[in-house]
Amino acid sequence: MSYQLYFTATSCGAASYISAKKAGLIGDKVVPNLVDIREHKVKSGALKDTDYYKVNPKGNVPTLVLEDGTVLNENAAVLQKIADLAPSGALAPANGTNARYLLQSKLSYISSEVHSSYGPLFNPALSDEVKKWTLAKIATKLDYLNRVELAGKKYIVGDSFTVADAYLYIVLSWSKYVGVDLSEYPEVERYFKGISELDFVKEAHAEMNKF
Template identity: 40%
Template sequence: MKLYYAPGACSLSPHISLREAGADFEIVRVDTKTHLTEAGADFKAINPKGYVPALVLESGDVVTEGAAVVQYIADRFPEAKLAPANGTLERTRLQEQLNFISSELHKAFSPLFNTAAGAEAKEAAKEQVAKRFGNIESLLADGRRYLLGAEFSVADAYLFTVVNWSGTTGISLAPWPHLEAYMQRIGERPAVRAAMQSEGLIAA
């Protein structure tokens, strides 16, 4: 398999998931401004949408959209136990979390990365992010280690990736101590550290 990524972008989530699964894969860096790979190839020939992640399978099929990619990885490597079994309430809870992260939290950050967004739009975005952090804080306050309870899942890989953007957008996690502790806990996982080191996000 081949994962097309941009350092620190939402593609970090499937990158972490692949490492957690012990998968055999390679990564290809994409410049999200020029839509060219590190070798100069046209990324839009891989994913016409022009954004990461894109996971190219051995068959040549391409899977896009982060929430779909990480679920594919979880189902491809069931022994890693990165997702509950399909057809269970627990799997629906996973999808619930993935949809929340994608539609509510991930998108809330978008204006903070938009150079054309004004100060008012950015402040409104920070307020929205804070509201969603509050939702997560309440969930984690019951003592659960991970989003679904006691076990790490691909939803945790996605949440870690998105919440990690708080550092580059000037949002302190201090008001949400359970979320802050959660981020420290996830960040210590070997697969997470390996993925971040590979993308140049932390020192080796």
Template identity: 45%
Template structure:
């Protein structure tokens, strides 16, 4: 398998999942600015949408969209407990989390990265994210991981987008449960390995 990624982007999430799952894969950097690979290949020729992540399977098939890729990776290594079994209520709980993270947190950060976003709208975006982290802090009270006793792919996804809080000026200081959870995820060997491979950790 090949994972097309950009350092620190949302593609860090499946990168973490691949390490957690113990699967063999090749990492291919695709710049989100130039939309070219390191050898000059036009990334639009691989993914017409131009963004990461994209997972290329061994048979050449492509999977786009982080939440779909995460569940695919988890299902390849069910013994790792990265996702509940298909067809169970807990699997739908995972999809509930992945949807919330994608639409309410991930997309909430997007305008803060866009230089063209007016400052007034950035304030609105930060306020909305603060309200979502207020809710998340309550959800994480007394829990080690988002879905209980097992680290799962939703934890890796939320960790990835929560890393964007500091560079975009979203203050997480009022949220001790979020901060403690974020530190637990960041200490995991698979998370450290993925971040080192992307040049995010020395």
């Protein structure tokens, strides 16, 4: 049974690819399909050249089409489904445990607070005033991550890599494109560097760049 993943190499959809790569799911189990989210076109795979809105009417990534045709969207849900396809513990604490609820809370925080703060900075039409406000908002999120969530920690939940690390790592990787200097947040910078140096993360980037 296979699952179709729609992703891009640098957007939040890359977090799903990295997670699936870590768990050895890329291939027969999770089939990656590249999307161009500016043109909203599928760029590889069985539906190459299809209007991406026909796959996911929201037009955003990630999307995971399940074995029964269910179209699953939103990072927090897609990443947890990928975690549940993986061998136990490879990408998330077991369902129903306190640690799993903690993971869910981190995924929601990353999505609704951190990701959504970076998003507007990719809009070239953003006024200087709104840009300044947005950067100040990001600073409060990074300060919190620096002081609380990531202080002295290699991973955001527990002692091992989870899908929340894949997601936060990808969002932080946008810093260089939007003028956010992570060196002002040494714990965040250390965490980001640590995740970027993991072998499967490097391998996933190399694979995604070949599409």
